[in-house]
Amino acid sequence: MSYDAIVVGVGGMGSAACWQLARRGLRVLGLERFDIPHAMGSSHGVSRIIRLPYYEDPAYVPLLHRAYALWREIEAASGEELLVTTGSIDAGPADGPLFEGALASARLHRIAHEVLTGAEVNARWPGYSLPGDMRAVFQPDGGLLASERAIVAHVRAAQQAGAVIQARERVLGWEARPGGSGVSVTTERGRYQAERLVLTAGSWIGEIAPALASLAVPERQVLGWFQPQRPELFGTTRFPVFNMQAEEGRYYGLPVYGVPGFKLGRYGHLGETGPADGVRREPDAADEAILRYFLRRYFPAADGPTMALRTCLFTNTPDGHFVIDRHPAFPQVILASPCSGHGYKFCSVIGEILAELASAGRTRHDIGFLALDRPALRAAARPVS
Numbered sequence: 001m002s003y004d005a006i007v008v009g010v011g012g013m014g015s016a017a018c019w020q021l022a023r024r025g026l027r028v029l030g031l032e033r034f035d036i037p038h039a040m041g042s043s044h045g046v047s048r049i050i051r052l053p054y055y056e057d058p059a060y061v062p063l064l065h066r067a068y069a070l071w072r073e074i075e076a077a078s079g080e081e082l083l084v085t086t087g088s089i090d091a092g093p094a095d096g097p098l099f100e101g102a103l104a105s106a107r108l109h110r111i112a113h114e115v116l117t118g119a120e121v122n123a124r125w126p127g128y129s130l131p132g133d134m135r136a137v138f139q140p141d142g143g144l145l146a147s148e149r150a151i152v153a154h155v156r157a158a159q160q161a162g163a164v165i166q167a168r169e170r171v172l173g174w175e176a177r178p179g180g181s182g183v184s185v186t187t188e189r190g191r192y193q194a195e196r197l198v199l200t201a202g203s204w205i206g207e208i209a210p211a212l213a214s215l216a217v218p219e220r221q222v223l224g225w226f227q228p229q230r231p232e233l234f235g236t237t238r239f240p241v242f243n244m245q246a247e248e249g250r251y252y253g254l255p256v257y258g259v260p261g262f263k264l265g266r267y268g269h270l271g272e273t274g275p276a277d278g279v280r281r282e283p284d285a286a287d288e289a290i291l292r293y294f295l296r297r298y299f300p301a302a303d304g305p306t307m308a309l310r311t312c313l314f315t316n317t318p319d320g321h322f323v324i325d326r327h328p329a330f331p332q333v334i335l336a337s338p339c340s341g342h343g344y345k346f347c348s349v350i351g352e353i354l355a356e357l358a359s360a361g362r363t364r365h366d367i368g369f370l371a372l373d374r375p376a377l378r379a380a381a382r383p384v385s
Contacts, residue, residue, distance in 0.1 A: 002027075003194040004021070004026035004358075005359075006031065006192055007021070008185065008199050009032065009204070010030040012042070013337070014198070015158065016154050018163050019154045019157045021158075021198075021354075021359065022163035026359060027162070028163035029164050029194065030155075030164070035168065036152070037151045040313075041276075041313055044148055044312060045223050047257050047258060048145045048344040049243065049254060050064075050067070050083065050088075051090065052065075052141055053105045054102070055102040055104075056321070056342060061109045063367075064345065066365070067345060068141070070348035071150075074150065078153035082146045082149060082153060083144075084146070087139065087141075087241075088242065089243070090243045090244075091121065092136075092244060093135070093245065111141075113139045116135070117133065119132040127228070127230070127238065127299060129297075129298055129301070169188060170188045171201075174197060176330035177332075180330070180331045180332050183196065199333065199336065199337070200336045200337060202313065202315055205337040207275075207276075209335055211329070212338070215338070215377055216315050217273050218273060219269075219272065219273045219313065219315070221269050221313065222310070222312075223263060223265045223312060224291040224292075224306065225306070225307040226291075226302050226307060228256070228301055228304055238255075241255070244298070246298065248266075252267070253299070264294070264299075265291070266290060270286070281311050315337060315340070316338060324354075324367050324370040328373070331361075335372065336350055353365050
């Protein structure tokens, strides 16, 4: 059977793309190498942060506003809560890039916010124990997304709209016809034809899209869940999600939700990179120690028994921004990834962007700063063969 669009990788972004394509009336095939959902990539771990005052670049904020609206749409379509509002805190030294960037982003886009000292944060939310002179931007609309449940919701909605979703089917390769129309995809089970191809393969994107091979670097991350000694301080109604720069590094955390334990992670973790299939999967004592040290210093009321440690993958570009663009040689092939460890919150809107690019050849959203040919990536890119 021939399709209008094939989506390779049905994780956070791929599942949203399948829904957005299918609801436009396109014949859609979604191919996933692992289960749906699965714990091999970047979208597992129960919950993910969503926040508005984006220090990484204010250009993301319009996309975030649309992402919020689309998360509410899939909630309505699925009948379940997927976005839980807790408020968000972006904290760090007063002259540091995280605090200054979040504040500048909030002011530029006129996002409701408060500027607080560490002492004021601690008084309002006693689960925190920040240095008194630290500065924080509090934004009331921040929160968490039920990441795995959202994938399931998008897949079910896509199936109800007519999409065919096939899991445990590894893609071996693809070919695109010259002229901007027509692709064929070969898997372990067969060969499929379509007019358009959307590649949302996460940490495997560089293996199936050579244009990204030198730009998409998988990185091992470890997430920890720790049972609070005072659990009443770490629920979704009393603990805002946070993004924090400290002398130990940049960390992030979420309240107890879905499974036991306060969730904590460190950007960059131990700096381990390599092919996605070669990543060390089992967490160990060194992984726990790097999280536990930070926990004891800044969230001592959460310093209880370890509930879980899980490995996930980031896929980093040289400048830390996404790649959302057409393939440089084949315009009928659309690339979505890598997202450098901060992409999940955007999955709903990226699904819309990919559907627009695949169905209309253009998108209403300003994604020029995410283009593959931006100056920061040109030096690192390998020639496309």
